[in-house]
Amino acid sequence: MPKQILSFTVNGDKVDLLVPPYVTLLDALRDEAGLTGPKEGCGTGDCGACTVHLDGKPVASCLVLALQARGRSVRTIEGLGTATALHPLQDAFVRHGVPQCGFCIPGVLMAAAALLEEHAAPTEEQIRYGIAGNLCRCTGYTKMVAAITEAAGMIKKGAAR
Amino acid sequence: MRRFEMILPSSVDECVKALATHGAGAKTVAGGTDLLPQMKNGLVKPAVVVDLGGIAALKGVTNGAGLRVGACATARELELHPEVRKRYTALADGAALVGSVQVRNLATVGGNLCNAAPSADMAPPLMALEAEAVIAGPKGERRVPLSAFFTGVRQTVLGADELLVALVMPAPPVPPEAGLYVSGGSYIRHTPRRELDIAVVGVASQVTVQNGRCVKARIALASVAPTPVHATAAERALEGQPLTPERIEQAAGLAVEAAKPISDQRGSADFRRHLVRVLTRRTLTAALARARA
Numbered sequence: 001m002p003k004q005i006l007s008f009t010v011n012g013d014k015v016d017l018l019v020p021p022y023v024t025l026l027d028a029l030r031d032e033a034g035l036t037g038p039k040e041g042c043g044t045g046d047c048g049a050c051t052v053h054l055d056g057k058p059v060a061s062c063l064v065l066a067l068q069a070r071g072r073s074v075r076t077i078e079g080l081g082t083a084t085a086l087h088p089l090q091d092a093f094v095r096h097g098v099p100q101c102g103f104c105i106p107g108v109l110m111a112a113a114a115l116l117e118e119h120a121a122p123t124e125e126q127i128r129y130g131i132a133g134n135l136c137r138c139t140g141y142t143k144m145v146a147a148i149t150e151a152a153g154m155i156k157k158g159a160a161r
Numbered sequence: 162m163r164r165f166e167m168i169l170p171s172s173v174d175e176c177v178k179a180l181a182t183h184g185a186g187a188k189t190v191a192g193g194t195d196l197l198p199q200m201k202n203g204l205v206k207p208a209v210v211v212d213l214g215g216i217a218a219l220k221g222v223t224n225g226a227g228l229r230v231g232a233c234a235t236a237r238e239l240e241l242h243p244e245v246r247k248r249y250t251a252l253a254d255g256a257a258l259v260g261s262v263q264v265r266n267l268a269t270v271g272g273n274l275c276n277a278a279p280s281a282d283m284a285p286p287l288m289a290l291e292a293e294a295v296i297a298g299p300k301g302e303r304r305v306p307l308s309a310f311f312t313g314v315r316q317t318v319l320g321a322d323e324l325l326v327a328l329v330m331p332a333p334p335v336p337p338e339a340g341l342y343v344s345g346g347s348y349i350r351h352t353p354r355r356e357l358d359i360a361v362v363g364v365a366s367q368v369t370v371q372n373g374r375c376v377k378a379r380i381a382l383a384s385v386a387p388t389p390v391h392a393t394a395a396e397r398a399l400e401g402q403p404l405t406p407e408r409i410e411q412a413a414g415l416a417v418e419a420a421k422p423i424s425d426q427r428g429s430a431d432f433r434r435h436l437v438r439v440l441t442r443r444t445l446t447a448a449l450a451r452a453r454a
């Protein structure tokens with residue numbers, strides 16, 4: 001099967017990758033683009049560990065064929081904040097000690113980032129609905145909800161300044 | 162996944178041609194949320210996958226005299242669409258229940274219907290709204306009422322060289338333009354978990370009322386037969402009648418007649434029959450309340 005060129009935008013940069021038609025977006029990002037933030041937990045859409053934004057919307061990248069992303073824009077956890085300038089969500093997750101093993105966290109953060117772009121001040125119900133597609137087998141979800149609530153407040157304050 | 166070739170058509174015509182060329186060895190992919198798990202575990206082994214994502218004619222929701230929902234409109238789009246939430250509430254209810262937000266941003270209405278699982282959450286609402294399927298094939302376009310679209314578990318009237326293009330449905334009447342007619346709808350499913358679960362039973366109801374009497378009732382059930390089905394006896398029992406709690410209870414009992422459930426790990430046939438009664442009552446009551454709101 002000949003490889004095909006996948007031209008798309010990844011974390012703001014135009015990227016061309018050579019991929020076989022039968023690989024998922026998740027595999028293309030991890031194996032070809034070297035972005036190992038998104039994880040494969042289940043490969044069937046159930047766990048959310050592979051969550052990335054496709055044209056601004058959170059999707060399970062394990063269910064997207066790589067070539068379906070042609071011409072589109074993808075954002076992974078690597079595009080959320082940097083090591084020196086964390087995104088308010090990342091900052092709040094660190095301060096609340098949310099991650100344990102950390103496997104689910106990139107997916108949770110991308111789901112939460114999408115949620116905050118839609119609801120600047122989400123209710124607890126909205127937060128729980130927004131991350132319902134993300135399984136965490138280590139922690140409870142209590143600290144996540146607290147951290148997301150706090151991050152929403154930080155973003156609001158930052159915007160007001 | 163087994164290896165396959167991918168075709169990326171940009172029009173319905175190109176897509177139909179590709180399907181006609183490759184026959185049963187080809188599979189279309191929309192959101193991939195049903196197809197990819199099936200391909201990953203080897204249930205489906207297409208030699209060619211045809212991506213519907215590049216075909217503009219399949220996208221979007223258009224609101225006019227009625228509603229036209231492109232086959233590639235996503236569950237998330239329907240869940241959030243202001244007109245769908247206002248007038249086609251049963252569809253908004255069903256769309257909002259599909260998977261998680263990460264799944265709903267991919268999952269299309271066309272995929273939900275063409276995959277033809279008995280539990281598909283967007284099927285009963287669209288049947289209750291009297292939607293028609295617009296189908297494209299080598300001989301042109303044809304229309305099939307959704308109530309005649311499903312032929313068995315994972316089977317539909319679609320030929321291997323055909324494609325679902327859109328769903329079209331009449332607008333449920335709402336005042337003031339419809340005078341004294343009011344219409345409301347609701348879809349409720351029972352699942353042990355609130356999110357990411359499959360309906361043990363799902364029921365959609367749409368009722369139109371004039372001067373306190375029901376002039377039209379449509380009730381459709383999921384997960385109680387090989388295909389989604391209408392509860393015709395219950396519909397008939399309501400039409401022409403005032404929708405009193407007693408009438409609704411009687412219709413809920415009649416809806417059970419339309420159910421031919423099996424027992425499986427999600428629930429026994431008896432439990433499913435019980436759920437049909439309870440959810441028919443609840444959706445009729447909710448539909449009536451929404452009609453009056």
Ligand SMILES: Cc1cc2nc3c(=O)[nH]c(=O)nc-3n(C[C@H](O)[C@H](O)[C@H](O)COP(=O)(O)OP(=O)(O)OC[C@H]3O[C@@H](n4cnc5c(N)ncnc54)[C@H](O)[C@@H]3O)c2cc1C
Nearest residue numbers: 045191192193194195196260268269271272273275282325
């Ligand atoms: C984690 C998870 C949770 C889920 N939860 C639910 C749920 O709660 N309720 C529910 O109903 N479903 C659920 N699903 C199933 C699935 O998401 C839906 O059925 C979805 O709507 C399928 O749409 P799709 O675009 O992803 O279909 P695809 O996987 O792209 O396609 C499905 C099938 O339909 C065919 N097809 C697609 N579009 C067309 C077309 N236009 N014309 C002809 N054939 C076509 C494809 O060839 C394929 O055989 C879930 C899936 C996952 C992974």
Ligand code: FES
Nearest residue numbers: 041042043048062
């Ligand atoms: S790996 Fe994609 S949802 Fe689990």
Ligand code: FES
Nearest residue numbers: 101102136137138
């Ligand atoms: S921190 Fe380990 S799975 Fe969530």
